[in-house]
Amino acid sequence: MVRYSLVGTKSVAWDSSFTEGRYGNEETSLQLGALMSRWKEADAPGRNGAGLDAGQDAGTRFVTAIPGKRITLVSMGRGPGDPRAMYKEARFLASLGYQVTYICNAASGPMVTDDHVHVDTLNMPTSRLARQMHGPSIVLREALRSRPDVVHVFDPALIGPALRLGRRYGVKVVLDLAEDNAKQILQKSYLGAMAVRKLGSHIYRRMSQSWLPQADLVIAATPSIAESLPAGCQHVIVRNFPAITEIDSVPPLASAASKSSTPVLRVVYVGGISPIRGIRELILATGMLQGAVELHLAGPVYDDRFLGELESMTAWQYCHYHGWLDWQGSIALVKTCDVGACVLQAAPNHVESLPVKVFEYMACGRGSIISSFPLWRRLFVGAALFVDPTNPTSIAQLMEQLLAKPALLRRLSERGRLLAEQSYSWESEAQRLASGYAGLWTVTRR
Template sequence: MRVCHLTSVHPAEDIRIFVKECQSLVSAGHEVILVVANESPRVINGVKIVGVHAPAKNRLMRMLKATYEVYKQALKEDAEVYHFHDPELIPIGLLLKGKGKKVVYDVHEDVPEQVLSKQWIPSLLRKPISFLVKAVEKFASKRFDAIVTATPTINERFKTYNERSITVHNYPILNELIDPNLDISKKQFEKPSIVYIGGITELRGIREMVQAIETINKDQHVQLHLAGKFSPPELEIKMRKLPAWQYVNYLGWLNRQQIKQCLSDATLGLVLLHPEPRYVVSYPIKLFEYMSAGIPVVASNFPLWKEIVESSGCGKCVDPLNVDEISETIRWFLNHPEKAKEMGMNGRKAIEEKYNWESESSVLIRLYDELSTKRD
């Protein structure tokens, strides 16, 4: 089929949208177009990327301008299936459905829950907006041909709206972040290094991570290798003023090859998100990427995360708000390198056997097979 993926928010080479979903569909024989905002047109690995010009001075204008431009381009592509990735594109999905197209809504996050913790939304408006978003998703999802969700928890809600609602986990590609010929058992940790890769915010635990590293450096030297973008940007200024910043190696934003190199040199990976409702039931891609690279993890002690970490034996879970517990757990890994190596190997084994994109892509392909035989 001729398939058109739509996003007004994500970059052209987004990992879930472009690297995983679009390229998997190309491999399955579909013609795939990706319409994105403010990107140059090009073809990469069989995916035709079409950029639309939608500059804006603020968030509201971006949403309105980008949505309109994406819709215009979507009509030009005249695809059989439209697969969109942002809640602000729900109106586009309904318009395309009205024109007789097959439409798939890809739900990356639990948006109503997200709204409740968005700092840029006035606190008095968060609950009403959350309620409105949920109502809109319910109304629209009943009319779409399929819903793809990133986690089972999100899928539980959407399954009540649309029977064709499936979960496609955002697990890592099997050999993207590790050399398949690497023997993890022979990995040496001559210079211990701790890594965190991802969005850098207060709620994702940046302050606790930096404070824990400071505590550890009172009796043994170790660096926190930090990669990603600060949000808001002012947070970086605040963190750099802390005495503990001297133990941080800030790498900024890294491409996938740089992330692979960073993980290959790491002793331990951190994923210490705060116990926000949306985080507690999430499947953090960074946890699985650390496991994929064969390094042990220290993760937040949410029940879902504990089940993953403990069942695979790939690390330890801690209270993400307890700096002393975090620092003591990191110190344990530094003082037990052989156990750390064993846990890293366990994590890699779990990825190979269960938590990989190769198994998830078959779920997506099967959905498209069903859509290709469906007739409105």
């Protein structure tokens, strides 16, 4: 459902929004606090583990499953159909017997419904600054209404407010770090000059040193993020691998009409449309082959001026832009094409990333052309061709190679699917998430 949140004309600090009850037509935070106290008292017998099965693992005793505990996943930026938050984590936690609510941004994709996850979409401020200022109080106020035992947040701006909420109302707090946020800040050009971004990165890194150990659980999406955590963090690594069974259930698009009357190599990129993702280089490479290759693009555009620049390029005639597709739509598009592309530029947060789109290409049985980062060369050996992401000519040469050697493309595709099934699937990562959540109900820790 869509709730129209009150983003009034006044800028309200986080603490005052929860202690002074300034949201006129809504229940005040004092009323919500009283409700939380009553809910916690009513839940007390269950919280003490009465009638529940306890288990022992490596010297740590904890309740292995507590059906009925309420988990609320919260994001200011992610949408209803977010692959990690909704399709993987929320659904899996619901399958364990938890009562799961997912609160997200109504503007970040089409609405989805689910029999086991309550999806609560909010109208958030559209400007980045307003969202950072007002967003935490909006989404966490809504989260409090769901009577959570656990609040599971994704956005860096929610870390401090969520920890304060946890202390005030006795709610456990899970922080989900999909990116190394200190490095990610360096890539955000809208923050201004690099000097400003470096300052912001430094401030975040210093604050996170004190914040992150206060969380009941930190979920790191990559080993490198886990290595960057300060001492004392209770954490688990849950990599963002594709859900094979979900991908296999999506049929390919009925058609993706070709602009050419002769057979072409269909290259697909799914993700954000921005310069740092190598989109310009992909289009230039496609144009060099003069119709022998078509480039299919899908994803959000972060700067309309950049899209206008792309559309003015001569090579754009060989491109299809499919807009911002939901997750099923993007998977269907990948299955309709021949090879995936992911030529991210060598930004600090890219070279150590685990690129979700490449794992999804592999799960769809598609080979890839990807950036020649050392980590990626190790992860995707035999399933991808590697290239200098700044060199459109080199990208075009690899496309031409795949056109001339169908057997090579077939080998890359088969190897990618095999790796996805054996090593890079959500089905194995989900058990890490289950173990992390089981630890929240620890009675005694070593």
